[in-house]
Amino acid sequence: MSLLERFIEDTALHMGLGHRARSLVDVLVDYIRSLPDGVHGLRRRFDAVGLGTHFPGDGRPSRLLASQLESVVGREELAVLARRAAFPTGMFAVVASDLLPGLVNMLEQEARTPPVPIRAPSLPRSSPTLRLVRGTALRGLLWVLVAGALLCLTGWIHQKTRVSPGVPAAQAEQQSPPRLSLVNHHGVIDVRGRLPGEADRRKVWSALVAQYGHGKVSGDILRDPQAAAPRWLDRLVTLAPVLRHQGLSLSFNGDRLHVDMTRLSPRDRIAVSDTLRRGFGHLQVSGLWDAGRIALSQLPATPAPEELVTALNQGKVRFLHKSPTLRADGHEMLRASAQAILAAEPGLRLEVGGHTDSLGAAETNLHLSQQRAEMVVAELEAQGVPAGMLVPRGYGEEQPVADNRLDSGRDRNRRIEYSILQ
Known part of the structure; x- marks a missing residue:
């Protein structure tokens, strides 16, 4: 793995940016490399605005603020970079100023690391017997490759014929997000959605029936083999009692949870929000109150x-x-x-x-x-x-x-x- 790839992975993990880390780092790297002399050109920009001592080069663990980065790059150019990275300008400035010291040090280290030359292996002189053996081995390898190609082609044709008419193969192979909505409507829990397996469907339904009784659970959960595995299912089963609040609505869509508690009292909104915040902190949750x-x-x-x-x-x-x-x-x-x-x-x-x-x-x-x-x-x-x-x-x-x-x-x-x- 290259230094840049490792830097992107660390950024995604420690900054909580996920897949957006790549676009942000790529934009910063492209900007630095587009300057005359690259990192040295960026150093001159720091010097020009009186921030030369803050330049994060030569392995120094310098720290930058968003306002300092804006004075170096310029407000208009910073806005352009933010649009290219698909970030709000203010958020881009804060995150980029935090990443720039490590990124500059990584680029300097990359520049100092000489490329490893690839040398072709020297082949010793071969005897007629050795040449014969090699020729036989090569012919055998060629037949293996041909057979492998035929098997792959046969498998591809078989897969194409399994897809129902009118449904593209790529669409059939792509997983859809698991979905589930639960609403307390006048004391009755209405539950609807799509989950990947029968065991998932039964787990949710059984937990709700055990908590509220057969006559207090309605709706339907469909089995969708194309749906991804829900990361929130076990937590939901544990937190089923939270649905006792009339008017409360939970809507899961992949790794997102939207909560509607506008009909709850202020005190109940805070209590339910605290419970859901602790239980589903690994999801992107909206609709919580404090x-x-x-x-x-x-x-x-x-x-x-x-x-x-x-x-x-x-x-x-x-x-x-x-x-x-x-x-x-x-x-x-x-x-x-x-x-x-x-x-x-x-x-x-x-x-x-x-x-x-x-x-x-x-x-x-x-x-x-x-x-x-x-x-x-x-x-x-x-x-x-x-x-x-x-x-x-x-x-x-x-x-x-x-x-x-x-x-x-x-x-x-x-x-x-x-x-x-x-």
Whole structure:
């Protein structure tokens, strides 16, 4: 595996970007290689804006902020790169600034590694007997290759004939996402969907009947052999009691879960959201609530600055572990926050403060808190909040609000906190 491929895999894993890591890294690599002299050309750009000491080369573990990267690349060019990578500009700037030091060091290491020459093996002089043996072996190998090709062709023809008329072969071989919807309708659980096997269908149905009784479960789960294996099935069986709330709706589609709990009381929304967040944290979950979303939904049409900040600070913006990347419910929280900020009195300016727990080095935590604050500002601006209304600032571990020796305390200390700028 090449250094670049290994870097892409590490990025996908540690930044939580999945398949999107490749497009982002490819865009950054293409940008660096398009500059005159490549990495050296990028160094000159750092020098030109007075950031030469921050250039992440020669193996130095330098750290960059999104604002520094923007001054080097330029706002317009940064937006172009973000579009090519299919990322929002603000998110691209935050993630790219975090990746650039390691990427530059990887490119420098790649440039210093000489290519391994491929040498053809020297063939000794062969005797007539050896030539005869080799000729026989080659003829045998040729027959084996011909037979293998015929077998592959026969298998292909057989596979084509098994596909039903009117259905393309590629479509027949492609797996579809497993789907399942569960709705508590006046105390009756209506369940519908498509799962790959009979055992999966029975597992869900039996769990619901055991929890609510035969007369309280309706609907149908179809068996779909083309559906992929659901990663959430065992958790769903365990959490079947959560459906006791009338009006609650769960919709699974592949690795996505959408929750509708608009008919639940605020207290039940928070309780159900906490349960689902713990149970399905490995999925992309939307529709969850917390105290912050409820407080924002109860604000007046034009909230005063103080009550706006109070509501904003009741919410929890969630990130991936030790990363500035937002989780799915983090995006939802910020969409609700943006709507409230846009409804506030004109002329308001807010500081967006990033805070961490005390685990890890203080310098690392300070940098991460600044990245997270910048990510929040970028997301809010992408939702329509005017640029300049929000000022990001990272505080690291300097201002804890709870005991860092406890898990619950560290969770409270990892926060985004808004304050009014005079």
